[in-house]
Amino acid sequence: MRISELARRAGVTTKAVRYYEGLGLITPERLANGYRDYTGDDVRLVREIKALHRLGIPVEGTRPFLECLAAGSPHADDCPASLASYREAIDELTERIEALTARRATLIASLEAAAHRGSTVAPPEDSGAAGGHYLTLPPDLPVPQDDGAADHLPGTRVPSIALTDTAGRAIGLDTFGPRRTVIYVYPLTGRPGTDLPEGWNSIPGARGCTPETCGFRDHYQDLLEAGAGRVYGLSSQDTDYQNEVMERLGLPFGMLSDPALALADALALPTFEVGGTRLFKRLTLVLRDSVIEHAFYPVFPPDEHAQQVLTWLRENPL
Numbered sequence: 001m002r003i004s005e006l007a008r009r010a011g012v013t014t015k016a017v018r019y020y021e022g023l024g025l026i027t028p029e030r031l032a033n034g035y036r037d038y039t040g041d042d043v044r045l046v047r048e049i050k051a052l053h054r055l056g057i058p059v060e061g062t063r064p065f066l067e068c069l070a071a072g073s074p075h076a077d078d079c080p081a082s083l084a085s086y087r088e089a090i091d092e093l094t095e096r097i098e099a100l101t102a103r104r105a106t107l108i109a110s111l112e113a114a115a116h117r118g119s120t121v122a123p124p125e126d127s128g129a130a131g132g133h134y135l136t137l138p139p140d141l142p143v144p145q146d147d148g149a150a151d152h153l154p155g156t157r158v159p160s161i162a163l164t165d166t167a168g169r170a171i172g173l174d175t176f177g178p179r180r181t182v183i184y185v186y187p188l189t190g191r192p193g194t195d196l197p198e199g200w201n202s203i204p205g206a207r208g209c210t211p212e213t214c215g216f217r218d219h220y221q222d223l224l225e226a227g228a229g230r231v232y233g234l235s236s237q238d239t240d241y242q243n244e245v246m247e248r249l250g251l252p253f254g255m256l257s258d259p260a261l262a263l264a265d266a267l268a269l270p271t272f273e274v275g276g277t278r279l280f281k282r283l284t285l286v287l288r289d290s291v292i293e294h295a296f297y298p299v300f301p302p303d304e305h306a307q308q309v310l311t312w313l314r315e316n317p318l
Contacts, residue, residue: 001037001038001039002035002036002038003017003018003036003038005038006038006042006043006046007046009043010043010046010047010050011047011050012046012050016046017046019059020045020046020049020059021036023059023060025045025049025059025062025063025066026038026042026045026046028042044069045066045069048062048065048066048069048076049062049066052065052076055089056089056092056093057085057089061085061088061089062085064079064081064082064084064085065077065079065082065085067079067081068081068082087177091177091179091229094229094230095179095224095229098220098224098230098231098252098253099221099224101252101253102220102221102224102252103221104252105217105220105250105251105252106221108250109250136211137207137208137211137301137302137303138201138207141201141204141207141208141301142202142203142204143204143300144204144205144281144282144298144299144300145204145298146297146298147270149268149269149270149281149297150269150270150283150295150297152268153267153269153285153292153295153297154292154293154294154295155291155292156267156291156292157174157290157291157292158173158174158287158290158291158292159173159174159263159266159267160172160173160174161173161174161262161263161266163234163256163257163258163262163263164239164256164257165232165239165254165255165256165257166239166242166243166246166254166255166257167254168239171232171254171256173263173287174290175290176229176230176287176288176290177229177289178288178289179227179228179229179230179288180227180228180229180286180287180288180293180313180318181228181229181230181231181232181286181287181288182216182223182228182230182231182232182284182285182286182287182309183231183232183233183234183256183284183285183287184212184213184216184231184232184233184234184282184283184284184299184305184306184309185234185235185263185269185280185281185282185283185284185285186209186212186213186233186234186235186280186282186302187205187206187209187235187236187272187279187280187281187282188209188235188236188237188279189209189210189213189235189237189241189242189245190209190210191241191244191245197274197275197277198274198275199274200274203272203274204298205281205282205298205299205300205302206272206274206279206282207302208282208301208302208303209235209282209302210245210249211302211303212282212299212302212303212305212306213233213245213249213251214249214303215302215303215304215305215306215307216231216233216253216305216306216309217249217250217251217252217253218306219306219307219309219310220252220253222310223306223309223310223313226310226313226314226317227313227317227318228313230253231253232253232254232255232256233251233253233254233255233256234255234256234257234258234263234280235255235256235257235258235279235280236257236258236259236260236261236278236279236280237257237259238257238259239255239257242255242257243255258280261278261280264280267292269281269283270283270297281297281298282297282298282299282302283295283296283297283298283299284296284297284299284305284309286309286312286313294312294316296308296309296312
């Protein structure tokens, strides 16, 4: 068939067909008079390119799917290379979504600041004694000491554990793939109007979860640009509690809930008890290909920790 017929049957333009041919994605036969002769197989390939492109896969990235069809598979995504292309496209979309979410959070914060500039009414996150208490750190906090409780973590495989995130999804910690995942683990975040556990400030490494979280919020875009594929906060607080924290602090990333401290038990993570409750000690894990690539422990000061992680990512590029 002629190129115009192929374009009509596949629902594309003749210009698009020539572009696909120029990339070597389709290779029509040449007739004796020099005209291209396209077949029904070419129609199928062009339709496949069009469908994949609509899903966000670049035209150049459709080659593994077309090669799968050429190898005789009934479906373009029956081959391992096709599945890998799916995962790559999903990672790219996730990165773009997270970057846009971070930009949205920054715009919201800028809007709040501009709307309240010169006003006697403070923005919600700066509501004086009601909320600012959790955003600042006392100058005399005790410094946590390195007790070696995280020395075994680098190089350890991530256990097959699924934790619920703030969107209600089950997130498998061993499924993140080759892009680095930063998970900062913390004891608990304070909430305005709710008392912290008695003696909280005197426990080395306990105080500072909200300032630490704000640091990851403020450096989120920088972390992505430095090579982090995703960022999560993780604590033993339930999902409803963490959703309130996300909304109040304007977080552009999700939080993971581990009320049973399953991850602590599986990886022998350091914990402590206060008021009869067992909590995570503060540490941060960098995961890659289901392995702990790096562990930050102890973490201090917590309000500067996101910058510490950012520095490490920049000094250890992939």
